[in-house]
Structures are given as structure tokens and as C-alpha cells.
Amino acid sequence: MQGIAQATLGNNGKPQLGTQSCPCVFTDWDRTGLLGTCPADAASTAECTPDATLNATAANTVRDCWVTNVGTHRLRIDTTVKVVESAESFAQWYTDSIFSNKVLGTLELASAGGGSTSSAAAPRGQRPAPRVAP
DSSP: OOOSBOSSOOTTSSOOBOOSEEEEEEEOTTOOSSSEEOOTTOOSGGGOEEOGGGGSSTTSEEEEEEETTTTEEEEEEEEEEEOOSOHHHHHGGGSOOTTOOOOOSOOOOEEEETTEEEOOOOSTTOOOOOOOOO
16 A cells, blocks of 8 residues: 555655555544434444435445444444645645744654554653553
8 A cells, every 4th residue: 555655755855745645444432423423322323323425435434333341332434534735735744844844853763563663752851651551
């Protein structure tokens, strides 16, 4: 799958946009109604009503989500969302402009296992507290 940045740098030595969208799963945990209605005590899928306009294509399907240990349902959608407006807006992340602040420093990424990395924020001059797996 193509990532947000291309695998190689552009002629200017900076990342270039790979794809503008990515797969996303959104669950309406707070029952805001964004995906349809699901009563607070919904014990079955039949009690939840997905928003029909969101189910216009097979790629946008609102589904049921069972909440383990709570015994109720929520609605969720598996879809593709646009995360970058354009190649020009992506380039602003790596280029001085009126839309960004230049930051000189190092972003330390810790190993998250399995070849993945993660980062955490901490006040200036302090290291983030290590996260301990439960």
C-alpha cells in the first residue's frame, strides 16, 4: 500500500506526496449521531439505524460494533478519508512558509516492537516517561 509520502525523496531532497487518502475506521463511541442513531441501551443491531446517506457506496458502509463487557452497540464506518489537500499543502510540511514554523531539532522515535516506532511529547528539556505494557 502506498504511504502518505513516496518511498524516495524528490529532486529537492524532501519528501513528496504519495497518496492523499488512507483507510480509516471511525466508531461513534459517544453516540453523537454522526453515523446514525443507536439508543443508549441498544442490545441488538436491529435497534441501531445507520445514516442512509453514508451507505451510498460499498466503500462507505456503516456497520454495527458490539462493545465488549458493556453489552451495547455502537455504529462505526470503515472508509477512506482524504488526509492531505494537495501536493502543495504536503510540501509546506517540509518548506519554510507563512503556514508553518521552522523547528530545528531531533524527533526521537522509540521502538514500539515489531519494526514500528512511536513518539511522545514532554516539556522542553525532559524525556517522556517510558510507557509500560499492561
